[in-house]
Amino acid sequence: MKDSRVPWIGSIPVFWEMRKISRSFSVIGSGTTPSTSNSSFHEEGSIPWVNTGDLNDNFVIEPKKKLTEYAFKEHSTLRLYPIGTLLIAMYGATIGKVGILGVGACTNQACCALAEPKNFEMRFVYYWFLDNRKNLVTLSFGSSQPNINQDLIRQLRIQAPPIPIQRCITAYLDEQTAKIDRLINMRRRQMELLKEQWAALIQQAVTRGLDPDAPMKDSGIPWLGEIPVHWKKTKLLRIAPRGRGMFVNGPFGSDLLTSELTDSGVPVVYIRDIQANGYLRVSEVCVTPEKAASLDVCRVDAGDIVVAKVGTPPGTAAIYPDTEPSGIVTQDVIRIKTDPRKVVAEFIVYWLNSDAGRASIDQISVESTRMRVDLESYKSLRIWLPPVEEQRKIKEFIQNETAKTNDLIASYARQLTLLAEYRAALIHECVTGQRTVDETSLS
Structure with a gap:
């Protein structure tokens, strides 16, 4: 081995060379963005135009956008790069993302294009950039x-083994990373199937109950079908005790001004804090205890139900946890x-977040800038309820099944992390010569 004289590369095999990119490609370029206000540049375009959002460390076959012949003629900085060109993202969060053109295309100014390599296999350079993304980010300004x-x-200098070795390395990495990617995709699909099965289990439990032999009756709702005979239909409003402030949304307009928000004090609950898998505070906004006292009717306590009035879709519900101090809900949050x-709060949340609940909420949703539900329509929402003790059993069943599902998903997530780490380590070892790869390495 010998010193590469590039700190993050370290040592490389003695017969490998280090070559500057500027001397290793006949074509190094970029592109531009024709004015989006000029429809003649974009409408009914036929020339593929790659943006960094199209770069996903793979082949770029169908860029999302296209330009017209007129745009191409009017912009001298646009160039049609050939199939096989390597593109590297240069801006923002996508820095270092790469793609190999599977179709002739031009690019915007955020992509650097490398074409017509000298003494390099393009796939070897592709793997080099995959291995060095973090190092590129450290060089950013x-x-x-x-x-x-x-x-x-x-100005980047990259290691250059002899072409036959580069070909062996790229063939080996193509083969091995394809195997790893198949495993990754299989695990991801298994995770999605688990989530689908979990959602179906909840739907079954909150609309059919746990007894498969229970007598059933027609609910009168086509998308709901049959429900157990002994379940009763009620308005959502009736799950709350009678009295002022039992079923409310947060303060509107001048009742809570932006100038009254603080960094500490009583937490303010926003829709972004409400997820289908539970409440998780990400907001950092509070009000003073004095302001909270004046908005006491909008107070949320542990065990209350909080619902997002706005969203895609709206109506996501969660239990406000006992790990959080009492707070104040905003105008886009319903607190119940x-x-x-009459009810077990967790059962209500499971029902609201189920397919049945979503379908019911969809019937009362209205579209403005985003889909939303209003408080009065939400109070009138119809729900079929089993007896309280049966609700409790359904809650416990769902919680147990959720714990099992979450454990499996967490296990698969750990496997995905390990597979991704192994993939990255394999690429690094091969492109730096730490792992010997020759024709005998190929299957």
């Missing part, structure tokens, strides 16, 4: 948005205090 540029890429003599 700019405070608001980190960037790299063509000049920086031109439940009557334990």
Whole structure:
């Protein structure tokens, strides 16, 4: 081995060379963005136009956008790059993302294009950039948005084994990463199937109950079908105790001004804090205890139900946890205090987040800038309820099944992490010569 004289590369085999990118490609370029206000540049375009969002560390076959012949003629900085060109993202969060053109295309200014390599297999360079993405990010500049540029890429020095070795390395990595990717895709699909099965289990439990032999009756709702005979239909409003402030949304307009929000004090609950898998506070906004006292009717306590009035779709519900201090809900959040003599709050949340609940909420949703439900329509929502003790059993059943599902998903997630780490380590070992790859390595 010998020193590559590039700190992050370290040692390389003695017969490998280090080559500057500027001397290794006949074509190094980029592109531009024709004015989006000029429809003649974009409408009914036929020339593929790659943006960094199209780069996903794979072949770029169908870029999302196209330009017209007129745009191409009017912009001298646009160039049609051939199939096999390597593209590298230079701006923002996508820095270092790469793609190999599977179709002739031009690019915007955020992509650097490398074509017509000298003494390099393009796939070897592709794997080199995959291995060195983090190092590229460390070389970026700019405070608001980190960037790299063509000049920086031109000055990069990369290791260059003999062409036959490069071919063996790329063939080996193509083969091995394809196997790893198949495993990754299989695990991801298994995770999705688990989530689908979990959702179906909840739908079954909150609309059919746990007794498969229970007598059934027609609910009168086509998308709901049959429900157990002994379940009763009620308005959602009636799950709350009687009295002021049992079923409310947060303060509107001048009742809570932006100027009254603080960094500490009583937490303010926003729709972004409400997820189908539970409440998780991500907001950092509060009000003073004095302001909270004046908005006491909008107070949320542990065990209350909080519902997002706005969303895609709206109506996501969660239990406000006992790990959080009492807070104040905003105007886009509904807070429900439940009557334990009538309902188990968790059962209601499971129903609201189920396919049946979503379908019911969809019937009362209206579209403005985003889909939303209003408080009065939400109070009138119809729900079929089993007796309280049966609700409790359904809640416990769903919680147990959820724990099993979450354990499996967490196990699969750990496997995905390990597979991704192994994939990255394999690429690194091969492109730096730490792992010997020759024709005998190929299956």
